[in-house]
Amino acid sequence: MVTIRDVARNAGVSIATVSRVFNGSSHVSAESSRSVRAAAKRLDYWPHGGARSLTTSLTHTMGVLLPDLFGDFFSEVIRGIDRAAREQHFQIVVSSSHADTEEMLAAARFMQGRIDGLIAMVPDKGSAAAIRRIASRFPVILLNPRFEVAGCSTISIANFGGARAAVEHLTQLGHRRIAILKGPGGNVDAEERLRGYQQALRDAGLQPDPELELEGDFSQVGGHRCASELLQLAPRPTAVFAANDYMAVGLMSALRDAHLEVPRDFAVAGFDDIAIARYMNPPLTTVRVDAQELGQRAALALITSMQAPSKPSPTHTVLPAALVVRVSCGSAANGSRAARSRPRLSAGG
Amino acid sequence: MVTIRDVARNAGVSIATVSRVFNGSSHVSAESSRSVRAAAKRLDYWPHGGARSLTTSLTHTMGVLLPDLFGDFFSEVIRGIDRAAREQHFQIVVSSSHADTEEMLAAARFMQGRIDGLIAMVPDKGSAAAIRRIASRFPVILLNPRFEVAGCSTISIANFGGARAAVEHLTQLGHRRIAILKGPGGNVDAEERLRGYQQALRDAGLQPDPELELEGDFSQVGGHRCASELLQLAPRPTAVFAANDYMAVGLMSALRDAHLEVPRDFAVAGFDDIAIARYMNPPLTTVRVDAQELGQRAALALITSMQAPSKPSPTHTVLPAALVVRVSCGSAANGSRAARSRPRLSAGG
């Protein structure tokens, strides 16, 4: 390995001078600068990032803790983080799928001394104490948090508002018996979307009915599985709100297998607006969430808070979730030809 | 920040002893060990990873260089890497979307001293020299490479064989005029799949026709856009092989808009077997590629090569791509009711 010492020797200067050249110090003669650069090029010298950050205690790296990396949503979040990070000349170290709090803590521990700050998405409430411990060591930005952590900025998605808008769309189309495919138990997003669903029902003078709340798991397979359960309900619902698009995809496929037609026999709405939603058959009415922006904002917030001279007071951002009306909910319940509702935005959570 | 020195002082021992306790050295008395652990707990001591790896010159981290992070494929690759890495107690630092070779090189340079090895996916041939430079500093595993780099192990996907199998499926169904939606120019995967398509045609005694090779870009929008071009071809093709599933999705959506039915009016085959392929309407016949395994194998290969006492000779693995027959290609060309071909595997590249 070529070190700063080799370059110094080769250029006939001290290591301090080499360091100065590479860090853009102005107090270097043109002559020295030239010979240092020449030597570095000759030797193909690459500075050792680890050593550098040991002295500066700046790593120019941010950690990312996610529950999983599966599917459009997480990949878009990471993409957003990566994009914003690169623009600010930051790298990211990613760690996901922690079986339990202990494993998550181990990952964070490992990052100690390798990152300047952390972006964490922790859907599990039991990890609050762990996050607090982590947040006492470096700046932490929380994504869609279930809990408050003193001093941590948060960025969330308007799960409640988005779900409410989707279900309101269904009630306005005349549907009275609307089922929901819930997300996995204990998941914040799932719970908030369920709340939004229930609120929209109440807003329409309907009573939430536990029988209509089907257990899902955010997966296509899960959505597919729910279909039979759905079809056994009596009287049969006329509409379904799937708490995410993957479940809607699975459900619609199962309905097709059962020779049921969407939206004629069932209105179906989803959540997330995954890339293929608009290309589905029929195109899926869903709630758009900008996962990439979630990541981007988090990265920017983190960099801001790391570069702040004193610990800034935390901010809490909620990204809007907008209803996107396509075809899968049809125009009106039970085939009656009511006016088709227009696309509308739901601004808050 | 609590350092090893604080723990030593608090426990009444030297820093060497603290270090020994944390590194599981046997030459420590039970008494010392106990008091060190107690002190560490009291102070909530977390070792500084960067400092540790400076002395050991082991970072327990691997770098990942990808062209992008968009879509199912890359997210599954990262997921596979992350999974295998965690099992071996490795972390990953990710960097993607490098506009040019210079930017990619900068990312690798930045990683110097922070990683033990690198997994790189570089679809651009012009980066060969850069990769060679990188590979001279630490072990590099190449994913789907376009070029050879001395000493680098590679893991690829059977693009050629998979595409050939898909198109062979179409010819066996009786199709004679088969178009292809090509991937972006300069992309290895795209080029290999095109080669496979052409070979399958020749195998069936058909002459590849440039007119039938439509320019695509691996995106849904691109697939959608190709539809009109496709429909203007005279005589009109009866089948289309899309070089990836996203384009197939966009194409099928456009065909639907044009009141054309798949597979009745067009047989459509894709490549990748993305998560929703089986749930599409109609379910998509495609070529399955295990992106996660690609990542997993790469991580394992990297760890193996890093831990080898001497530089091991490079290996070149090709992951099979298996044809998955669903509905989108129908049973026989032009509505004739030929026997439906069975799912079959294509083993090689």
Add this chain to the structure above:
DNA sequence: TTGTAAGCGTTATCAA
């Protein structure tokens, strides 16, 4: 079994 001290490859503080 323990402690002292010499690194690891940098940056940063002094004098010169």
Add this chain to the structure above:
DNA sequence: TTGATAACGCTTACAA
């Protein structure tokens, strides 16, 4: 403008 040299937080001979 330069060069010694002391950090940075840790591991690891080597001595005791």
